[in-house]
Amino acid sequence: MIEQGQTTAIELSVNGHRHRLRLEARRSLLDALRIDLGLTGTKQVCNMGNCGSCTVLIDDQPVYSCLTLAIECVDKQIRTIEGLNENGTLHPLQQAFIEHDALQCGFCTPGQVMAACGLLARNPHPSEAEVVEGMSGNLCRCGAYRGIVQAVLAVSAEG
């Protein structure tokens, strides 16, 4: 139990690294990642579960980190955009997003890439309709959608 207004010490596993934090119960996973851990790749856009820019994987499932309480993520594997190219080379999805120009301003891109990552983890060879379906929880205001679908299909075809 965490009392109102108190903080508690927790350990989060992000991209395979363990982090010790002291947080209030109300801290969202998104704020914990960005503010407390300095992992600003995951973006804050609506903070209400309406856009998808804060998408991360929790135990391989894409979820909105803005609606997730950080303290409820203890003992879970959190994967963020920073975890995709940790060995220094771009993840195939990152490469494909670049090749297919699946981005413009880039603000929704980390969320898109993570949603795609979750989609392919579950369904390595989706049809175009399944890609559209799987990516439909991520808004892009610049309108890079065509490239996004093509990029995900391209990675699916390679893998």
Add this chain to the structure above:
Amino acid sequence: MPKLIKSEINVEGRITEEYAVVDGDELAAWGENEELAIVGQPAPRIDGAAKTTGEARFSYDVQLPGMLYAKVLRSPHPNARVLRVDASRAEQLPGVVVVLTHETAPDIKVREGKLPLLPEDARFAGELVAAVAATDPDIAADALALIEVEYETLPFITDFTLALEGSAPKVRPNGNVVSQPSVTERGDLKAGLAVADVRVELTVRTPTAVHNALETHGCVAAWEGDQLTMYESSQHVYGVRTFAAKKLGLPVSKVRAIGTYMGGGFGAKFPGQPYSMVAATLAKRSRRPVHLMYDREGENLESGYRGASVQHVKLGAKRDGSLTAIELDGLTECGSYANWVVSLGGPYAMMYTCPNVKLTTTGVHTNIGPFQAFRAPGFVEGMVGLEQGMDLLAEKLGMDPLELRRRNLAKLDQSEDKPFSSFPVEECYRRGAEAIGWNKRKPTNDQSRSSERLRRGTGMASQIWWGGGGPPAYAEVQLNGDGTATVLTGAQDLGTGARTIFAQVAAEELGLELGSVGVTIGDTYAGPFGPASGGSVTTGSMTPAVRSAANDLRVQLCSIVAQLEDVPEEELEVRGGTVYRRDTPVSSVKSIMRKLGDVMLIGKGSRGPNPSDVSVVTSGAQFAEVEVDTVTGRVRVIKIVAAHDSGRIVNPQTFTSQIQGGIIQGLGLALTEQRVIDHRAGQILNPNLEWYKLPTVADIPEIVNLLIDIPDTKANSLGSKGAGEPGIIPTAAAIANAVANALGVRIFELPITPARVLEALETIA
């Protein structure tokens, strides 16, 4: 020798004449058949890795040691006087460092250059009343709840269609008309209507559309002594510098503005909005960096929108289709503050030949936050009116709508009586019509009797806009000791691909590989002045400056090589990173620069003047195919064919993305996006992404982007023009025409929602 010139500056249709200083003569334009190795080739954007890895640092992401997080308190009332603010409880909350209210705010004038930073008169629900900087954003939010404000609520009006009635409360002391109505007139409208064989009259309504860039407005402000650094999500970093320096009484040399990456602007992120001064003040008072980024609600309440419009339109034509008269009487919603009014009349004045024209746009104040330019402001809305009028006229004439447009296409810029530098709309029509299968289009009137559940329709609309850019715009290109080059300019990349095309132009002109050119932009301490990225000017303004700088550098390099290798300079050229004497390699640029050690060659360039004898515009057309589900009323766009002239296409890949982006925003305006206001309460009901519905990936049609790619050699030394706005201009109009074609009944109000489709179908059932 530098030259002083006067040049027309056009930002989003706001034209002013300003001085510019240019260096010597503009380079001769690359010809139509110029053999170019890098310019004109698709190239993945050079910041792709930064963006796909999450490493690109946007203003929102800036974290500095000791940084505080700021949040703002907004007026809940659409019109109110702030009588008393008691922030004492907020100030006592542990973690709160500074609270700013109208009583403690500095004397900085912001809106319209004259209104206080935190005004006592809150003219819209969402107006800034107070701000808090605290060690944590959650604490800042807690503090806001502890600020007590006493308001005197006042009468308000939020419906712009009613704001000009005599009984409407005055939003501003001078009333609810913004300055005065703008009127464009030529010929004799009455006479033109009188001689027409056929006339149509229509009233078209377009909704309030919110930019909703995914990165909200805001900045991080940090002082070091008397020097201020502003990390601002802006479309004009140099403008941020000028604004901050002016408002804070600082020399411009003491202000550094940084906008390396920004999460979308679409016209709403020009400098001059209050938040940056609030952040700078909080940072000054706390002596700590301050992060002030709006939340989504604030973005919707305060940060701008495309004002709704009502357009009463009359068109007259002779039996052969030639237009004799165009009349527009338009209203546009401007909100509580405005320095200018969009031009609804622009497309009506420019697209087609017509001798008798009267176009009136009246901007209307309401108790809603101020509008901001939104991607081709006025032209998107205006095209929706004009092009539906043209379709109605074609129906009445029994003429193919495309043929009617062909017959009327403008032959010159009628406002200035000047020829266009380039206006290949016929070509856009021809190729677009072929790609959509225009000759298979069914006549509109046949479709109202259809019993099919899914009904298809095809429509089109034309496009005209400026986008040629102009001076002043400056760039430097440095050649480094390892043979790589760096382009430096204070321009910015909004996600357009500007960074990438600067590298392409520099590499082309220098004769280097694309991979050996880096680009540093979006920082006033790193590069010379770059213009605001608005009005689709960045390509047309900046690429000639970059080319000119690269040319200056190449000349220097050849001169150095001539001295180093004792060869005649005029016989040297650089290709693919190697210096050749005629066709014999002399040395690689890399080894030359290695020899020179720490020597740095620096090329400087500027954008030359615009031609005075021609009018530079972008133009084109889009064709839409839609399918309307008569059961659910939903319109699905199946295909959009886009054909736009933006002169020489520097990078077909990023160009196509720009056009697609415009189309998708146009599709949103046509089908799903609209602000909803409760006018009784003066409250916006959907300041969020739940009920303000952006198109999703599942709403996107097949998009065929035809590359017209005709260098506009009169426009500038690249022959390139902008692509940011052209793509959005005809989309909503083309979709509206396609829906009318599918249903046999026209819906004159956007967005064309299932509700409107079902109601329209009921009227013909």
Add this chain to the structure above:
Amino acid sequence: MKNFTHIDAQSIEHTIPLLDYYARPLAGGTDLIPLMREGVWQPDRLVNLKPLADLHFLREAGDGLHIGALTTLDELDRSPLVRERYQALAEAAHSAASPQLRNMATLGGNLLQQVRCWYYRGPFNCWMKGGDHCPARSGENEHHAVFDQSPCVAVYPSDPPAALITLDASIRIVGPDGARSVKVADFLAPPDELHRVMHGLGLNELITEIVVPHTTARSLYLKAMDRAVWAYALVSVAVAGEVANGTITNPRIVLGAVANVPVRLGAVEALIDGQLLTDELIKEAGTMATHGMEPLAHNHYKLPLARNLVRQALRDLTGQRM
């Protein structure tokens, strides 16, 4: 978001005494967290139900399908069992929200979703929030009810419950006095003066499971939205029945997004029960579906939409093409 005390549930028995007006159960959080961010709800304590593994199951028993309250919408959507035998439920789950939200949102929570009315969620002290009138009734009510069931004109927003009603599902509830079972159709009820929510869950009760009786009926769910995906229904319809030779026997037809609660169309069911579904009868059924609807100023379109969807659903269920 206001601070709160966070308690991990240890067991259902441990949880019940913790719950009251100030202490709310938290499952997927996809509705509760936004409600708290908006300040609509400001509970002092949240009891996290996710540790209760015994509320997280999906299995078929002799009497039908048992769905633990913590089962996510995504799990329903992807379950071959649900897809094959309880199509309307799978389709309704699939049509809701976005993939990420379906990964998070639970069926128990979905049943309890608060109205999405922009007055309720916005800066208005509306009747549902304890105020004295409903601003939507004479305001911007494009997305609101066409049946007048209470002072509030918001529509019940969730998709799966309409399907659950056509499938005659029940909810098992545990409270301080033990367990009880209630039909979904009875669980969802228009609010009244003293009870301003659209469901019958007590403040100290928990939904533990949803039971869908075994059925051989065919079923489906149609949902009209104003964009292709990720929107609340403008109108939806769930239909179930035994289909043979162009007839539907024992039909159950439920409309969503037309009232405070999903609306069962008993008269239409009686009209078509066992009858050959001719084009004429289908048309009549659609027309009858709108009987009793009283549109507000901005939602007239819901009448033709409901009419069309009912007709389409009957055609789709019997495999007729339009």
